[in-house]
Each structure stands twice: as structure tokens, then as C-alpha cells.
Amino acid sequence: MRAPTIRDVAERAGVSKSLVSLVLRGSDQVRPEKREAVLRAARELGYRPNAAARSLSEQRTRTVGVLLNDLRNPWFVDLLDGLNSLLHTGGLHMLLADARLNRRAGQDPADPLLDLRVDGLVVVGTLPDPAALGAVAARMPVVLAGAREPVPPGVDQVAGDDEQGARLVTEHLIGLGHRRIAHLAGYGAVGELRRRSFEATMRAHGLAERAVVETGDMTEEGGYRATVRLLSRPDRPTAVFAVNDITCVGALSAAEELGLRVPHDVSVVGYDNTSVSRLRHLWLTTVDNAGHEVGRRAARFLLDRFERPGGEGRLHLAAPTLEIRGTTAPPA
Amino acid sequence: MRAPTIRDVAERAGVSKSLVSLVLRGSDQVRPEKREAVLRAARELGYRPNAAARSLSEQRTRTVGVLLNDLRNPWFVDLLDGLNSLLHTGGLHMLLADARLNRRAGQDPADPLLDLRVDGLVVVGTLPDPAALGAVAARMPVVLAGAREPVPPGVDQVAGDDEQGARLVTEHLIGLGHRRIAHLAGYGAVGELRRRSFEATMRAHGLAERAVVETGDMTEEGGYRATVRLLSRPDRPTAVFAVNDITCVGALSAAEELGLRVPHDVSVVGYDNTSVSRLRHLWLTTVDNAGHEVGRRAARFLLDRFERPGGEGRLHLAAPTLEIRGTTAPPA
DNA sequence: GACAGGTTCTGGAACGGTCCAAAGAGGGGC
């Protein structure tokens, strides 16, 4: 019971395999009755083209690899969604690989993707080995999505605009009347950008010396500890802007434990609009990173490069939006 | 700058392509110095075998498709982790497809995987079209992981033991001294199993008529509303066992809003041990579904079937464990 | 009826591997 091949279809339809190939690829140089016969035969046999054979012959796989660094990171999903929607209309498949899973198994996480000869690569989140990426980029289009890092030449980059996001948050808090505002900073390029923008915005409003920055490790625990320190100060801030939602949840716990009511006594804001922030129990004010738009744009860049290879690496920053929920209010 | 082929390696090493193939597939029928020469040539050229060509020739892809129904469902990740670890040692790759993403784009979500001629299929979570699955199962090994549904013949099934999990929770609560216990039920096969087991355990402890069941929709909102109803009753339960963590978070909000302290006034328990349950702010007592073990077992089943095709579909239930955290205590 | 020019169709050579039958090399026994 082998799967039917293009030859089986040809035989059944009484034509050559070349004609079948022509029909299936939508050529208009075929007489309608032959086309019908071929399509009917294909349908009756349940024919599915063999992707391996096609890839071998066409020298491309119509598949792009997506390298995630951790499937647990929930905001990737929106990005994948956007990515997929556009790739699909381009007739391309997505092949997911989790770098964390593969790294544990040894080897470069991109290896399986490269062995399968993907036509392009989307690296989501922090990139693995920058040197290795450069070598890959020389062979195929590569887009870095959802991260801000120095990239090898010729690599496109798409991410949320962290500076704008941090500005939105800070101005929201200032607009509510807060003056003494703290930032729970993170690390990495993203953490840096958010912190800088927070500081710049405070400065722009003449609040430079009311700004406080505590550095955490982007975990709930870190957010908790940093907030305990912050809120125990004599001149405690009336608002806390956390580098991400999870840190913000830590801040929330800390405030609660110190007997402060959110948002009455202290406002807190997260970043990323994760599902956690949408729990009505927490209902965090946060920033939506426009993951879907980031994904779409990454796909766009990739499709562009398939058509016109080469050229400089481009950078696109998607505009984030502020999600005002229940953890921010004017100071008491 | 084409990628080097096996012929390039052969030429550089001064041997035939057959010998290169032999060496690369680890044959021991090769003189050591030739082996060395081949490996050196391959290394120098940066040769990577072309997966498409190999698949075509071998008539197998060394790839198994994993069909998820929603990447957002966090407990899949542990399962994938377990799956991947075992598949990897078998020299197999994992190809992820999100049914939700693909369904939106039209067509059967498994189509892309079938076109790529995966050697086997793991369906994670609720299965798509059961009829279609039967047709697939006739052609390749199929395992359903993490769901309890009637499956076509010859399909293996692996899942957490929901009956045991629900029993663990119920006995934990009874052991703490609770008597009037409510269950926030869900739907589907899993919801059914958990509810039935809750009822059976209550009955086994002579508490049949102290058991209350409210049916929700497995969302936070549903959990919230059902809990408000429950806790407003004159004979309100002292413990609530929710069908999943997210429902449990809704229950937590409801209790808090009604001025009841958890776990002092009311204990609540979730199910799934999701990352949400581990937030120290919530710190839910819950059930760990042994996702990693489920994944490993699914891989085991698949590998078995590659070696010995055919035979009855098997069922394996992984033993869940109770994660006792901060939301359960003896009744006041 | 031959011919030109267009439209349809076909055979066969890729693509890059695997695998098998058979050739070649080397060694031992007579």
C-alpha cells in the first residue's frame, strides 16, 4: 500500500507525469479536459505530492525555521500567530524548534533546522551563538524577532519599541499625578532600553531626582525583594514600573504583604501583557508589545528577502500600546 | 556557492560516494585510514547531509509530527520536553504544528505534517477530526497524548491519571478535616473523569451528600462566578476543588471579594501545576500531571511501533502527584 | 498540400542521497 505517486496519477489519467506536474502547479497551458482528468485521478487516488522529492528537485523546501529559546515564554505565541498568518499566504510552512530543548540534547540548536534545509530562519527572543548566526545568515535570510541585540550584517530585526513602551508607562503614571516613581529594572538589551527610556522620560518632565531604579533579575522573587526594599524607604515611591509582568506580580505581593493597597497606596505597572496580567485577580496595567504585528513584520521581511536577496539588515520597531487595568490610579 | 554534496566529499577524499555514505552511516566495514580521510574531507567542506534527499531515498523522514491544539496551553511544554528527550536519542526530529493556527488558515491541521511525510504523529490535547485521524492511523503510528477520548483502533493513548489526581485532592482535603467540599467541574472527557472521581472518593468516605458540584467553563470567569454562588449558600463549603488552575484562580478572587481568607476560611485546590499556580502571590495547592512522563511514554509508544508496527492501541496513565502549597489548610 | 506559428504534451536529465550486486584487493593453502 505505497502512497500514490505522480506516475500513478499520470497512468490513471492517461497522460504523462510531466503533464500531471504541470496541472498540479496550476499551469494554464493545459487543455481543460486534460486538466479535469488529471485532477479527478489525483482526487480518486488521494494523491499528495511528496514534499521531500519536491524539495530535492526545486532546491528549496518552502519551509522557514523558527528558533525559540523557550516555549514557556508566553508572548511568543502571539508572535508565532502573526508570523504564521503571513507565511501561510506565501505558501510557506513553519518549523518550530525550541533552542532550550535542543541545547540540552547537545549541539547547536539550529542544526536540525539547517539539516532540513529551511529556506529562511526566524530567531525569536535572545539569539543563541551570534557567531554561528553570522554563518547561517550568509546562506539564507535570517530575521531576529522580539529581541534587541547586535546582529550580524544582513540580518533583519523586528521588535517592540521598548523605548516608546516605557515612555507610555512613565507618562501614564506622571499624568495620574505620580511624582516619586520607581523602576524595577531588568537586564539585557531590553532591560537597558526600558530603564533608559524611563529615566529619559522622568528627566523630560523635570522629575530626574524623583526617579528611583532598583535592579532585579526579571523573576517574581526578584520583583518581590526589590519592592520590599523600595517600599520600606522613608520616601517610598507612589508608583512602581516593573520591567515585566512577572516582576510586577512580585511587586504586587510585596505591597500586599507590607499592608499597602494597590492601586490606592501604590500603583504598579508591568510589561508584556501576558496572560498573567489578564487574570482578573491581578488585573495588571501593562504594555502590549504588539506581538502579532512583530510576527507579521518578521514574515514580511523574510518574504522580501526571498524575492530580493542581499542588502542591509533592516530594523522595524512595532508600536506598543498601554493596557490600563486595575493596578494604577492617582496617588492617595 | 552551493552547499557541498556527498560527491564533493568523495572527490576531496579520493573515494567513491558510496564509501562516503558508508562512513557517514557508521559502517565498520571500512579501513580506518579511509574513514579518517572521509571524515576530514567532510569536516573541511562543512558537509551536511541533505535531509530531503535522504528522506526520498530511505522512504522515511526520521521526523515525527506533533499536533498541538493550542500553544498557549502551558502544560504542553513539559510534555514536549519529555517527548523530545526520548525522540532525540532515537535520532528523530520533532515537527510542531499548532492546530489552532492552521485551522484558521483552513484545511485539516495535520495536512502540512502529512505532506512532509512524517514517520509518526503525536496528537497533544484534544484531537481534531476523529475520522481523519483514523485514516492517518492506518498509514503511520499515531499516539494521543494528554487527552482522554475515544480513539480509532491502533492508536496509543497516554495521559495523566485524572481519577487518581482527583482522588489525591479529595483525600487531601478530607484528611485536613474538611467535610463539606465543592467541586468546580469542567467539561470534556477530562472534566468528566475528575468529577466522577471526586464524587466516588466522597462517597467512599461516606460524604456523598456533603459533596457539591458546580459546573463551570474552565475559565477564570467561570470559576469566579461558580464560586460566588457556592460561597453565598447558607451551608457554604469549607473547601473548593477546581477542575484546573485557571478556574481555581477565579475561585480565589471570588473568595477574596466575599471577604473570606484563603486558606483560613476556605481552602481551594487547582489542577495542572501551571506556572500560574507557582506564582508566590497565588501559591495554589494543585496536582502535577507528570507531563514529562506523559511525553516520554508517548515517545516510547511511538518508537515501539516503529519497530513492531500493528497491534492493539494501548493506554498508559501517568501517576500525578499532589503539590501542596498555600491554599489548603484545616477548616477553621 | 506544404508550411509557419502557436499551443499542448512528452521523454529524460537533474536533484542528493541509500543500497545492492558485483568488482577488486589481499592473504593463505596447496
Next chain:
DNA sequence: GCCCCTCTTTGGACCGTTCCAGAACCTGTC
């Protein structure tokens, strides 16, 4: 020196497509 046997190595068929050059078939013109 020849034969036989084992261990290595090789050529070539094959996997299922695409694609190109050219064959076959029309249709209309002179």
C-alpha cells in the same frame, strides 16, 4: 602459480518530483 575466501570498495539503479528541449498536434495561409 593458482584457487578460494574474506574484507573493502565501487558503479549504477532508484526514490518522486521539476523543468527543459523538443515532439506532436492544430489552425490558418498561400
